[in-house]
Amino acid sequence: MFKTSSIGWNAFEITWLLSFSALAIALSILWKNSFLDFSVFLSGVLCVVLAAKGNIWTYAFGMYNTFGYAYLAYTNGLYGEMGLNLFFFVPMNVVGYVLWKPKLEGGYVQMRALKSRQILLTAVASLLGIMGLGYGLSLIPSQNNPYIDAITDVLSVFATFLMVYRFREQWLLYILLNVFTVLLWCIRTAHGSPEGPLMIVMWTAFLINAGYGYYNWTRGVKHTSRAS
Helix, strand or coil: CCCCCCCCCCHHHHHHHHHHHHHHHHHHHHCCCCHHHHHHHHHHHHHHHHHHHCECCHHHHHHHHHHHHHHHHHHCCCHHHHHHHHHHHHHHHHHHHHHHHHHEECCEECCECCCHHHHHHHHHHHHHHHHHHHHHHHCCCCCCCHHHHHHHHHHHHHHHHHHHCCECCHHHHHHHHHHHHHHHHHHHHHCCCCCHHHHHHHHHHHHHHHHHHHHHHHHHHHHHHHHC
């Protein structure tokens, strides 16, 4: 089974995890964020780092992060984000765990890649979903930034399906949605959101991790191809 080192962790991964965890603590103290804000940040970092490694424990931290982030989205008028987390990510955390478990060796999942036709279909379906959801959210009077919210929601849905079915291309979608989610929280910060700055840092961490995730899963796909 593909691992980055004999113990499953390399120096970059350990440094990355410790650095952003320390940053979360420092910023939470400096900005006087609540424990919930801090716990959402830290559980999110742990979730995405473990996902980049293909470790099934990603779903445990992901479940906590899902509930916490949904509440923060609700208090910021981001109802698409809230609904996505409660009604999609909660059940998909369970589905992902169930689907990954038979494909594990030592806690790490076997990785694979989409074919060109599947990539095209995913892109078209994502675009249509963004247009439809964005229009629907724009009809809600208190909804903020409906089309950016729709972009992050739809890309999250497709990336999650690719993740639970172990496809490397999830990370390309995660890169895009992380960019737009950073933008979304920048806008909310400009409008006075107290959670905004910490969420910007969190999603920037996710963006960095998504780039590493694509690199790591590309290596994993090659390993799986050689082993099959």
